[in-house]
Amino acid sequence: MRIYDYDFVWDVTEPADISAALSKRHGEAINSFWLSHGAGQYPAVNILVKRELSSVHYIPKERHAGSVSVAKVPGPRANETTIFFIRPGEKIWVANDQIIPFSDALKVAQEFATSAALPKCIQWFDL
Numbered sequence: 001m002r003i004y005d006y007d008f009v010w011d012v013t014e015p016a017d018i019s020a021a022l023s024k025r026h027g028e029a030i031n032s033f034w035l036s037h038g039a040g041q042y043p044a045v046n047i048l049v050k051r052e053l054s055s056v057h058y059i060p061k062e063r064h065a066g067s068v069s070v071a072k073v074p075g076p077r078a079n080e081t082t083i084f085f086i087r088p089g090e091k092i093w094v095a096n097d098q099i100i101p102f103s104d105a106l107k108v109a110q111e112f113a114t115s116a117a118l119p120k121c122i123q124w125f126d127l
Contacts, residue, residue: 001113004034006087018109022047030085035112043116047105048084048094054105055084055094058118065127067118069100069108098125 003010003021010021025031028050035045046057059066071078081093104122111119118124 001109002036002038003109005031013113015110015113018113019106022049022106022109025049026088027085030088032084032086033109035109037116045108045112045119047109048086048092049102049105050082050084052102053082053099054102055082055098056100056105056108056122058108058124060118067124067126068098069105070123070125071097071099072104072123 001012001018003012003018005021005024006026008024010017012018012021022033030051031049033047033049035047036042042062043058043060046059048055048057054069056069057066058068077096080096082096082099083091084094086092100122107121108119111121
């Protein structure tokens with residue numbers, strides 16, 4: 001599996017290598033990762049990280065909206081948003097009902113490494 005972040009690319013297969021790549025943070029504990037298999041762009045998983053929070057987006061093919069992660073338990077501000085960064089300085093607002101712990105995003109990455117299908121380890125909302 002190939003993992004891209006703001007400025008680096010990893011080719012990984014082992015769970016420990018996946019965890020190490022996804023532990024990289026920039027600035028105020030942020031990063032944005034794209035995961036795919038081989039040279040293909042799709043299917044892909046995008047993981048936005050801010051400290052121990054994540055938002056995950058699965059895109060099965062080009063021109064398909066895909067699916068986004070669903071929070072297990074709505075937080076105290078379920079109808080609000082959290083700011084993540086697509087790139088340093090480029091903000092994106094994500095609905096809090098899509099925010100999951102980073103530990104769950106890591107499980108998504110590890111499952112995606114073994115199968116390009118939509119990971120089953122978390123709940124998804126189809127866009």
